[in-house]
Amino acid sequence: MTSPESRESGKIHILSNATINKIAAGEVIERPASVVKELVENSLDAEATSIKVEITSDNNGIAKIRISDDGYGMDADSALISFSRHATSKISKISDLYEISTMGFRGEALASIAAVSKVTMITKQRTLEPSPGTKIVIEGGDVVEQSPVSAPDGTSIFVEKLFFNTPVRKKFLKSVKTEFTHIFRVVEEASLANSGISFQLLHNGKVSLSTGKSGSVLDTITYVYGTEYAKEMIPVKSLQTFMKVDGFCAPPSLDAPNSRKIIISVNNRPVYSLPLVQAVKRAYGTLLPRERYPVCFLNIRIDRKVVDVNVHPAKKEVRFSREKEITEEIVASVREALDSRNLLFSYGAGNKNIIRKVSVVDDTSQKPLFCVSSEDPVYNPYSGRTNKIKENRSDHSLAEYSTTDSRLRSSADAAESEEDDRKLPYMKVIGQVDDSYIVTQMRGSDEDEMVIIDQHAAHERIMYEMVCEKRNSGHISQELLVPSVIPFKPSESAALSENLQLLEEEGFFLEEFGKDTYALRAVPVILGKKAGTETLRDIVNDLLEGGRAQSLDILKEKISSTIACKAAIKAGTSLSVEQMERLVDQLSRTKNPYSCPHGRPTMISFSKSRLDSMFKRS
Ligand SMILES: Nc1ncnc2c1ncn2[C@@H]1O[C@H](COP(=O)(O)OP(=O)(O)OP(=O)(O)O)[C@@H](O)[C@H]1O
Ligand SMILES: [Mg+2]
Structure with a gap:
């Protein structure tokens, strides 16, 4: 017998929901870091003040991901519906798309994650009256358990068996180190973009990143990279009628081998935009060799109508309608910051390697740059x-x-x-x-x-x-x-x-x-x-x-x-x-x-x- 989805039937037919969900999941959930990104974004949208990300790995790779927040949580009905495709509380009509104020808006993430893993959600709505929480277990998109539980306010989502039913995707995953580096980057970016929220990232129980909620980006830089690094940072500030730039850039002595330490967020959303990254590189001009990159953390506030976040299935990229003005403003503000400082290379400064510090523990002792005879x-x-x-x-x-x-x-x-x-x-x-x-x-x-x-x-x-x-x-x-x-x-x-x-x-x-x-x-x-x-x-x-x-x-x-x-x-x-x-x-x-x-x-x-x-x- 030919299955309705086999090619031999030769007829056009509608795919089953399970297949549709898996295809959609393939676009949204590429690797463990995508799960972390989506769940952290949901916690941010739920107005959490503390977000904890716990990763467990074994010899086979990243085994478990748990994200817990103290956000506004969900009642039992919302908790169940949140796993359906296109279920969202964040937009309701097409015009909302042109002025998105939340991280999420598609109603795709939870459905996608649940389609390719086993998810256990425990959530409790913040209410004045005492109320029970809800536990939901979903495997491969099917609800296997739903029950009331006692729980603190907020939501905790536990993801295991990721890609258990999509073996090809699972095969493409890289080493634990590489996958964890991607996860680290997600939490690093989110914490720099939201310095008023405390983030914790643990790997097999060990704290890998931990930030406070002071609201100061410099404090977050200190938490993530250390005091020595933060001390060198130069403030970047500019205020125009259409945009505001706030952040920090490093002197050229603290450069990086790639552009990954140019971290930019727009209205608190970490974004990747090649023109913005190039603008930062351009601002450094001949201060750096062409093959080296600056370290720079910028937060940009801009009219939401100018930003289009709906251009990439994983919301990785954004586009701007006033791109030239925005890039020029970034170049000008970073240049002004650099001009304000004595950028003299001090002996020993180049040894503070930010990339090495966060990704690999390397005990190689500092080599002197040269010796004075x-x-x-x-x-x-x-x-x-x-x-x-x-x-x-x-x-x-x-x-x-x-x-x-x-x-x-x-x-x-x-x-x-x-x-x-x-x-x-x-x-x-x-x-x-x-x-x-x-x-x-x-x-x-x-x-x-x-x-x-x-x-x-x-x-x-x-x-x-x-x-x-x-x-x-x-x-x-x-x-x-x-x-x-x-x-x-x-x-x-x-x-x-x-x-x-x-x-x-x-x-x-x-x-x-x-x-x-x-x-x-x-x-x-x-x-x-x-x-x-x-x-x-x-x-x-x-x-x-x-x-x-x-x-x-x-x-x-x-x-x-x-x-x-x-x-x-x-x-x-x-x-x-x-x-x-x-x-x-x-x-x-x-x-x-x-x-x-x-x-x-x-x-x-x-x-x-x-x-x-x-x-x-x-
Ligand atoms: N941690 C959470 N706390 C409270 N509500 C949540 C949480 N996570 C998800 N939700 C609710 O579940 C809904 C569905 O979440 P989901 O991530 O699938 O979609 P979304 O965030 O609306 O859009 P996107 O697919 O772009 O992320 C959300 O709109 C929100 O109402
Ligand atoms: Mg979401």
């Missing part, structure tokens, strides 16, 4: 004398000296023109290490600091800002007396021909000169003919590297940083004291003296107290 008898940063730590190389020729001098001079006009525009306090040059690092003493507000400057990175920053400024003022190009005729490979010449206009804006004037050959007629002023030709080759590589997918802004930034890199003095160049002083002065007048255009630090500071503790004086 104590062998050199001349080394005495606090002597007040200006010494060369290492003698100038004997082959430090006049030619090298004058090349360096002219490079430093080329950046001087822009950097040294205005008075009192220094972003950094005065730094006294002590000497140079390995012809690459400049050792200085910086006057701090509380105590002095030893600051080590990477001379190439520092000069790159100076040159980069100059290149950007000159581009805006249009004075960037220097015509060559005799044009250089340069042959290219066909792929290179194709990339060039597509970007001639862009290169012109950066100061390179090129004309086609036969097949795959170009005549270079002008180069950026700061490069000169030889460096100009070499730099053009590097830029062509940049163009080819990212393919056509690169945005114009990224291309411009890449080209400007390649020009800056070529024009900057190199590591391994011996500098005179006067040259070092000039470089330090120019650096302190840049808009962002803390990182090179590739996002690496230009300076690393050792506070006096840090030095004292390294020498075991305190």
Whole structure:
């Protein structure tokens, strides 16, 4: 006999409810973390003030999930109906969809969870009169028990045998560690978005995350990541007529390998929105290497009509009708926050690894970033004398000296023109290490600091800002007396021909000169003919590297940083004291003296107290 749902029947028919529910569940409940997300959202909608998530795992994976809240609970009738598909107390008409104020609105989650697991719900409505609670047990969508029980106000939902009747989905689950990391992220996001509610996450009885309900995001950051981390956070605040941004961003020294620590919530809903994540990354600009990501927690309040949460079956993504204004506001507010702070990399700061802290217990001891040589008898940063730590190389020729001098001079006009525009306090040059690092003493507000400057990175920053400024003022190009005729490979010449206009804006004037050959007629002023030709080759590589997918802004930034890199003095160049002083002065007048255009630090500071503790004086 052919079943009504088999393909052989060849007839169109309506699927059974059990099958419909399983299909729907497949969209809503992807993994254990989806169960946690849905149930936590229900607890939030029930106005809970405490939410407890308990996870039990064994060798076969995540075995049990229990979520308990002290929310308003349900009476016996509502408890039963809550497991039906499209049963919701949160919206009642289509227009409600355009202004959703609750986490849930589809009436799908409980039905979906119950369709693919065994669920035991105990719930009791908050009532003035004493009333019993209700216990309901549902397995694979069928009610197997319903009875009155005595219970505290609120709801507790216990989920076991997840995906017992959908073996394929079960097979795709990852290790306990991976699945728990997803669960952690759900609770982490929910707690950051709702700092007035206390969250607890336990794994096999051990507390993995626990927050209070003070209402302060900084307190939640402290609970989740620790005091050390919270101490570094920079407040982000902005208030516009259409939106309010509130949150914290980390200095670039506390960066992350991926964008997972950019956590954004909109009207208390943790959301994933690529444009918003990109906006935060954009705000950090060259403060971070392109492959590193900021750590940033933002809560956005915005008119509900502007947000569409009904675009993804698991409500993971949201869309905004005023996306451009919103992203611009995020860029501006995060930038303002970063600008307000001294972002000097302090020795040891990069060791606070937020990602490692929350996901894996790793006892690897902190590795020092580098060691200061104590062998050199001349080394005495606090002597007040200006010494060369290492003698100038004997082959430090006049030619090298004058090349360096002219490079430093080329950046001087822009950097040294205005008075009192220094972003950094005065730094006294002590000497140079390995012809690459400049050792200085910086006057701090509380105590002095030893600051080590990477001379190439520092000069790159100076040159980069100059290149950007000159581009805006249009004075960037220097015509060559005799044009250089340069042959290219066909792929290179194709990339060039597509970007001639862009290169012109950066100061390179090129004309086609036969097949795959170009005549270079002008180069950026700061490069000169030889460096100009070499730099053009590097830029062509940049163009080819990212393919056509690169945005114009990224291309411009890449080209400007390649020009800056070529024009900057190199590591391994011996500098005179006067040259070092000039470089330090120019650096302190840049808009962002803390990182090179590739996002690496230009300076690393050792506070006096840090030095004292390294020498075991305190
Ligand atoms: N923890 C809870 N406390 C009180 N009521 C709850 C709780 N969980 C669920 N409910 C009730 O059960 C209903 C169904 O929940 P369910 O999660 O299935 O749908 P929803 O939250 O309305 O929408 P969505 O499918 O988008 O989550 C809710 O509308 C709510 O009235
Ligand atoms: Mg729900």
